[in-house]
Amino acid sequence: xxxxxxxxxxxxxxxxxxxxxxxxxxxxxxxxxxxxxxxxxxxxxxxxxxxxxxxxxxxxxxxxxxxxxxxxxxxxxxxxxxxxxxxxxxxxxxxxxxxxxxxxxxxxxxxxxxxxxxxxxxxxxxxxxxxxxxxxxxxxxxxxxxxxxxxxxxxxxxxxxxxxxxxxxxxxxxxxxxxxxxxxxxxxxxxxxxxxxx
Amino acid sequence: xxxxxxxxxxxxxxxxxxxxxxxxxxxxxxxxxxxxxxxxxxxxxxxxxxxxxxxxxxxxxxxxxxxxxxxxxxxxxxxxxxxxxxxxxxxxxxxxxxxxxxxxxxxxxxxxxxxxxxxxxxxxxxxxxxxxxxxxxxxxxxxxxxxxxxxxxxxxxxxxxxxxxxxxxxxxxxxxxxxxxxxxxxxxxxxxxxxxxxxxxxxxxxxxxxxxxxxxxxxxxxxxxxxxxxxxxxxxxxxxxxxxxxxxxxxxxxxxxxxxxxxxxxxxxxxxxxxxxxxxxxxxxxxxxxxxxxxxxxxxxxxxxxxxxxxxxxxxxxxxxxxxxxxxxxxxxxxxxxxxxxxxxxxxxxxxxxxxxxxxxxxxxxxxxxxxxxxxxxxxxxxxxxxxxxxxxxxxxxxxxxxxxxxxxxxxxxxxxxxxxxxxxxxxxxxxxxxxxxxxxxxxxxxxxxxxxxxxxxxxxxxxxxxxxxxxxxxxxxxxxxxxxxxxxxxxxxxxxxxxxxxxxxxxxxxx
Numbered sequence: 073x074x075x076x077x078x079x080x081x082x083x084x085x086x087x088x089x090x091x092x093x094x095x096x097x098x099x100x101x102x103x104x105x106x107x108x109x110x111x112x113x114x115x116x117x118x119x120x121x122x123x124x125x126x127x128x129x130x131x132x133x134x135x136x137x138x139x140x141x142x143x144x145x146x147x148x149x150x151x152x153x154x155x156x157x158x159x160x161x162x163x164x165x166x167x168x169x170x171x172x173x174x175x176x177x178x179x180x181x182x183x184x185x186x187x188x189x190x191x192x193x194x195x196x197x198x199x200x201x202x203x204x205x206x207x208x209x210x211x212x213x214x215x216x217x218x219x220x221x222x223x224x225x226x227x228x229x230x231x232x233x234x235x236x237x238x239x240x241x242x243x244x245x246x247x248x249x250x251x252x253x254x255x256x257x258x259x260x261x262x263x264x265x266x267x268x269x270x
Numbered sequence: 271x272x273x274x275x276x277x278x279x280x281x282x283x284x285x286x287x288x289x290x291x292x293x294x295x296x297x298x299x300x301x302x303x304x305x306x307x308x309x310x311x312x313x314x315x316x317x318x319x320x321x322x323x324x325x326x327x328x329x330x331x332x333x334x335x336x337x338x339x340x341x342x343x344x345x346x347x348x349x350x351x352x353x354x355x356x357x358x359x360x361x362x363x364x365x366x367x368x369x370x371x372x373x374x375x376x377x378x379x380x381x382x383x384x385x386x387x388x389x390x391x392x393x394x395x396x397x398x399x400x401x402x403x404x405x406x407x408x409x410x411x412x413x414x415x416x417x418x419x420x421x422x423x424x425x426x427x428x429x430x431x432x433x434x435x436x437x438x439x440x441x442x443x444x445x446x447x448x449x450x451x452x453x454x455x456x457x458x459x460x461x462x463x464x465x466x467x468x469x470x471x472x473x474x475x476x477x478x479x480x481x482x483x484x485x486x487x488x489x490x491x492x493x494x495x496x497x498x499x500x501x502x503x504x505x506x507x508x509x510x511x512x513x514x515x516x517x518x519x520x521x522x523x524x525x526x527x528x529x530x531x532x533x534x535x536x537x538x539x540x541x542x543x544x545x546x547x548x549x550x551x552x553x554x555x556x557x558x559x560x561x562x563x564x565x566x567x568x569x570x571x572x573x574x575x576x577x578x579x580x581x582x583x584x585x586x587x588x589x590x591x592x593x594x595x596x597x598x599x600x601x602x603x604x605x606x607x608x609x610x611x612x613x614x615x616x617x618x619x620x621x622x623x624x625x626x627x628x629x630x631x632x633x634x635x636x637x638x639x640x641x642x643x644x645x646x647x648x649x650x651x652x653x654x655x656x657x658x659x660x661x662x663x664x665x666x667x668x669x670x671x672x673x674x675x676x677x678x679x680x681x682x683x684x685x686x687x688x689x690x691x692x693x694x695x696x697x698x699x700x701x702x703x704x705x706x707x708x709x710x711x712x713x714x715x716x717x718x719x720x721x722x723x724x725x726x727x728x729x730x731x732x733x734x735x736x737x738x739x740x741x742x743x744x745x746x747x748x749x750x751x752x753x754x755x756x757x758x759x760x761x762x763x764x765x766x767x768x769x770x771x772x773x774x775x776x777x778x779x780x781x782x
Contacts, residue, residue: 142679241597251618255447260447
């Protein structure tokens with residue numbers, strides 16, 4: 073396993089790696105497809121499905137190692153909505169639609185590489201696309217990218233993670249689950265109304 | 271025509287012939303517009319971002335970042351290792367910054383004079399600072415107005431005997447809602463959009479919002495025209511209308527990153543354009559407290575510690591707080607799954623403090639470099655080296671110590687995976703954790719350099735009067751001219767240096 077990873081590090085630069093993955097049509101990689109909720113403007117159906125699968129694991133709930141003193145706080149919170157319930161991938165699609173050409177190409181290559189079964193295998197993972205892995209395998213796959221010695225994989229992880237988290241926690245539907253009461257709209261309205269008076 | 275013109279109000283291609291064309295309406299451009307219009311010059315300002323009023327500031331991160339920040343909130347170094355928070359609107363970064371106002375430290379100005387032949391002295395800047403502080407309502411924060419998030423850092427520093435103080439803010443009638451970074455919803459923040467830009471408009475200046483400048487046309491020693499395209503205010507897509515400005519003087523105030531990119535797009539590559547870009551690279555620690563902190567409310571920044579600003583040969587750093595809203599927190603927390611979602615559930619109990627590395631003062635330190643992306647935008651690279659790693663480690667340990675002294679239950683770093691600190695003995699793990707691109711979260715909200723001022727054309731882009739070394743009717747007035755980082759938040763320095771430079775622009779105009 074180590075040898076395979078070593079070989080990759082030695083032989084492939086980050087950009088070449090992305091380009092190589094991008095050269096193979098995603099459809100050939102047997103991505104497990106999900107049905108988009110609306111007309112896609114940025115992703116192909118396969119890319120939408122890869123991103124939705126990533127967001128599901130990036131935002132998966134679970135038992136975090138947190139101080140005992142605050143356990144009660146967490147128990148009192150309403151459950152966090154599932155990423156699919158908020159259509160995180162659909163919202164990401166809308167956000168990405170105006171992206172410039174060069175960034176678009178890079179992101180699409182990244183999604184292709186992330187779901188590439190062969191690449192998973194040669195970097196120490198199961199010989200399956202990400203979208204066909206079990207949740208535990210998917211988490212291990214994400215972990216390998218997040219902590220990889222190859223800088224381009226760490227960059228790739230950050231791109232997917234940040235976009236997932238930004239879309240999810242930017243949605244007001246998640247705010248109760250993190251204990252955020254939201255902005256003081258009423259106060260602002262009242263003050264603006266009073267300051268607006270002659 | 272004078273006033274503020276939106277992209278959707280431009281019905282035909284424009285050809286304008288003012289005295290002065292300013293590219294960018296942040297603190298640099300707004301100040302030049304104000305000073306030059308006061309001197310009777312006919313001024314046109316071209317701004318890529320939109321013109322927004324308080325009614326549009328809905329205090330939602332999902333609205334604010336795409337609307338008010340560069341690259342719709344996604345700006346970063348090319349490898350994503352440093353996230354770049356940089357404003358983009360009529361008023362530039364002053365619309366979204368956290369209001370922290372500092373004068374330029376005297377020792378920084380001294381270094382610029384000694385090393386680069388810069389001309390600015392503390393005495394020369396003083397009247398400019400005095401006027402700016404009056405115009406922007408800059409006043410020191412009372413300690414009772416400090417929110418719990420800032421108070422945690424303040425009290426921690428006090429308990430350790432470290433220098434710490436409340437800071438000064440540019441606000442009038444502040445409600446301390448906590449949403450400075452999303453545009454002030456009650457117009458308390460005295461941004462350029464509420465001060466120097468309306469001043470300029472009242473004297474006849476015209477500001478074209480939603481206007482992206484592609485290039486400066488020049489030949490010999492003269493800039494001939496500024497050429498741009500009009501964007502739709504909603505979609506940000508091109509409307510098909512173009513703007514061509516043929517002024518007597520051009521002032522580039524597009525900010526660090528965008529100003530050097532504009533010069534590069536224009537073929538003005540003389541000197542170290544784009545090089546020596548400084549970011550105050552910023553690391554953070556996340557502290558958990560038994561009692562709620564509610565770092566999403568209250569003035570986002572109200573205290574600072576410069577206790578570690580001078581550390582001999584090592585890079586100095588300073589400590590401040592950062593607001594704790596869900597989207598920014600979710601982005602910043604390292605890892606995935608429960609590592610993120612578990613901690614997010616405790617958001618009201620989180621206090622976030624940041625440490626900003628004072629870059630640009632090391633022997634041979636080169637900073638970041640701006641080149642061009644295929645779409646013409648700025649491509650930023652900023653290598654992290656041993657000087658950064660030493661500073662980041664010292665910074666994170668200092669932040670951890672301050673919060674431990676203040677009674678935090680525990681802290682976590684933004685390493686991937688996070689390092690947890692519950693007591694002094696855990697600091698060794700913080701010291702040992704690996705650093706490097708995307709191994710630990712690093713941010714910047716202070717972009718400087720890239721069009722360095724100085725006496726030597728081989729080492730600088732503009733001369734000590736901020737005039738371009740080659741093109742005589744071209745000035746640069748913004749944070750990009752700073753030869754180093756500042757060691758303090760840069761907004762007030764950008765205003766003051768631009769106000770000081772306005773006299774040289776006026777002289778050039780008189781001779782043009």
